[in-house]
Amino acid sequence: MTEVTNTPYDALEVGQTATYSKTVEERDIQLFAAMSGDHNPVHLDAEFAARTPFRQRIAHGMFSGALISAAVACELPGPGTIYLGQQMSFEKPVKLGDTLTVRLEILEKLPKFKVRIATQVYNQNDERVVDGVAEILAPRKQQTVRLTELPPVRFG
Template identity: 80%
Template sequence: MTQVSNIPYEDLEVGQTAQFSKTVEERDIQLFAAMSGDHNPVHLDAEFAAASMFRERIAHGMFSGALISAAVACEMPGPGTIYIGQQMTFQKPVKIGDTLTVRLEILEKMAKFRVRIATRVFNQREELVVDGEAEIIAPRKQQTVTLVQLPPISIG
């Protein structure tokens, strides 16, 4: 069981950073397609993708968005954070096998526990693949929670 502590509003500081990394696997693409309903062949069909502008299969753009959400929810500020909004632009395609690192930086603390956070995603070559900004409501109190372990998931 993994325990995670949040960072309450009063302890967040402009310039503070955190990061979260994950390698994109075939299973992730299939599960994201199943969960989202996005079965675009550029993500799932190698022959179709080879004839596309990308020349190979790519991950769903919102997969990177989901990793940003995970970083905000589990790293900084962490559990108890409420997402208000997310702006993002896709700079480069994400490919199967890429290791993505979400880098968060506190940009501004605002009234009513709101915080603006830079949300940037880089691949293993340090290329910016997603650039964005989130607005959240930070937790008011410090807490430590145990993350739920998911059961094994099969694709079938």
């Protein structure tokens, strides 16, 4: 099991950064479609997607949003963080096989444990695919937690 230590509000500093990376796989697209109910054929049907401006299947836009959530929850500030809001703009499509890196940067510490964080996602070519800002409620105390391991997912 992986252990993660958070960064509480008092230890956060403007300019502090963290990253989180994941490669987009077929299984991710299938699971995201199943979980979200978004079965848009641009994500799931190669023939349909070939006739779109993208010319191939692309990942759900909110898949990148989910990676931002994972970065905030598991990297900076980490466990105990509560999401209050997220603004994001999608700048480039995400394709199967892309390796995405979420880059977080603390922008501002606000009263009552609130924090604004720059949330950007880049592909393996260092092209920004998502730009945004999150507002979160930072944890008050430092803690180390074990992340729960999920069982393997089987299709069919």
